[in-house]
Amino acid sequence: MKRKPAKEYTTEQQLPRLGTSPYLKLMERTASSDTNLNSAHLGLIMLWTGDNILDMVDIDLAAFDITESKLDLLLLLSLHADQELVTPSSIADRLGIRRSSVTALLIWLEKKNLIVREPYAKDGRMTHVRISAEGRTLVNQILPTFWSTCASLVDELNKEEQAVFQKVLVKLNASLEKRLGSGR
Amino acid sequence: MKRKPAKEYTTEQQLPRLGTSPYLKLMERTASSDTNLNSAHLGLIMLWTGDNILDMVDIDLAAFDITESKLDLLLLLSLHADQELVTPSSIADRLGIRRSSVTALLIWLEKKNLIVREPYAKDGRMTHVRISAEGRTLVNQILPTFWSTCASLVDELNKEEQAVFQKVLVKLNASLEKRLGSGR
DNA sequence: CTCCTATAGTTAGATTATCTAATTACATTG
DNA sequence: CAATGTAATTAGATAATCTAACTATAGGAG
Structure with missing residues (x-):
């Protein structure tokens, strides 16, 4: 369970958004030499994206009082x-x-x-x-909204992007499920 | 926090693995007519993958007694x-x-x-x-392992797949961060 | 200069999702 | 039929979150 602060107050002093690059610099400095930096970068973004997707779905399901x-x-x-x-x-x-x-x-x-x-x-x-x-x-009752939320996650991508993304994602997920020994 | 059962017993009776198709059938039956089924499918796999990635990272970080x-x-x-x-x-x-x-x-x-x-x-x-x-x-101490875990997430993908994947993922994540109003 | 109100941080108390270890009840097998 | 194994639950813990209430400080309006 995570995110969705209703707004407590609007804080004046803020931390600047750093973006991705400081993380990459840190990675360059701290990764072991046998780690492929491109792969690590990709994995990191995948992790962040996964986090965000979970949050989006949680927020939508909250309306139905279910997780x-x-x-x-x-x-x-x-x-x-x-x-x-x-x-x-x-x-x-x-x-x-x-x-x-x-x-x-x-x-x-x-x-x-x-x-x-x-x-x-x-x-x-x-x-x-x-x-x-x-x-x-x-x-x-839930499913129509749930599917539409799922669809909206990838809204930004055009047909072509969705196609390549899907192909790669299916492969990736299969490998993860195998490694975790879990899966549907 | 999730997953990582050490093995309690090995249960005899099991539920069969159904795979993706029953979910897709269910989706066809229950999605609202204005939901694009391909997008919803993709979003669903993305959600599952995100879940699995979170689990992998959690498992690796557990060794350092941190979340x-x-x-x-x-x-x-x-x-x-x-x-x-x-x-x-x-x-x-x-x-x-x-x-x-x-x-x-x-x-x-x-x-x-x-x-x-x-x-x-x-x-x-x-x-x-x-x-x-x-x-x-x-x-x-943690980061070398962490980066290598990140890299290992996308191990299965070849160079070319990684390249297209990265491009799409960056775009996708940017859109999610914007929608959630959060981000690094 | 004092009083009101806004803000920062914490505390109290709750929920959700997990876990391990212990307990209860039933089944199987020597 | 007694010992052991298995299924489910209970008890008690931890982690990450939330809301609401509280404390202390700051800053402005008289």
């Missing part, structure tokens, strides 16, 4: 609604977080009646989790 | 070390967070002797914040 993590989980349940068994463990595994973290999310979602937890008859230790009708309704 | 937010602040102080006056307010303004959030970060950093807070003589309400010698040492 990206929770929407993520609801979508996961949506897309696996046909599965006989969806347990907190398997959710944790898929999301790359601990079971206890999933429990916390589920408690919140259940309190709002967005999901249902049902004991699993075939194995008394397990619980089946599914999205509720209310949950589906909420998701359907 | 991205805190390193960010230390770098900010580093780069403004020549300024006569750097206040919590101006930091909050630059980082796009509230003053009270900055206070929390500063308390942590000060406890570890990474920064120094000095009363500002010319205005008794203000405090000048600067990075300490210890802080500078830590930053110098």
Whole structure:
């Protein structure tokens, strides 16, 4: 969760915007000799951009009183609604977080009646989790805005730029998911 | 903060990896008619990638017992070390967070002797914040790894891909920073 | 020169998303 | 059937954020 200060006061004294170049100079001075500076620069901008994108999405979802993590989980349940068994463990595994973290999310979602937890008859230790009708309704309310926010992220890019960007990004993301061992 | 499960147990039953296509199908069904689906798709992948990149960097920084937010602040102080006056307010303004959030970060950093807070003589309400010698040492220890992590993010891409990617990314990030009103 | 108000910083208290460790309950297997 | 493994939860912690309230100082209006 981050950003979106409503404006506290307008401060008089300010720090100047330095831009990218001081970071690059610092990098030149402090990077190990076997680090490719161009790649590092690119990675840094990617990191900053990722941060900004997360912020944008958070801000938009705030209107629906939900966070990206929770929407993520609801979508996961949506897309696996046909599965006989969806347990907190398997959710944790898929999301790359601990079971206890999933429990916390589920408690919140259940309190709002967005999901249902049902004991699993075939194995008394397990619980089946599914999205509720209310949950589906909420998701359907959120998604049009969510997709339009996603689209707006890359608004500035023209068709051609989008095309090359997409190609490279898909490759990049695949490699990251592989390295993290996580992914959809 | 996210991800990095050490492995709790290996769960037997798992949720299948669905990949991107069910998300796209869902999008086709639920996006408003004035949303460009290609753009939305691209934005979605961008969001996922951003998430993964954040995770990678977090994991690497964890070894130094510091988080991205805190390193960010230390770098900010580093780069403004020549300024006569750097206040919590101006930091909050630059980082796009509230003053009270900055206070929390500063308390942590000060406890570890990474920064120094000095009363500002010319205005008794203000405090000048600067990075300490210890802080500078830590930053110098972290940066080589940090840059190499940044570089490794885009390892998979060849020279040519990096070049187009960079061009588009810079443009994209500039537009996001403008929209968020934040930025370096 | 004193009083009001604006500003800077902090504190108090809350939320969200994580984690680890401990606990509870059920299942399996020797 | 007792020991051990697994699923889920609970308890308690940390990090990063927020809003609201508070304290202290500054600066201007009488």
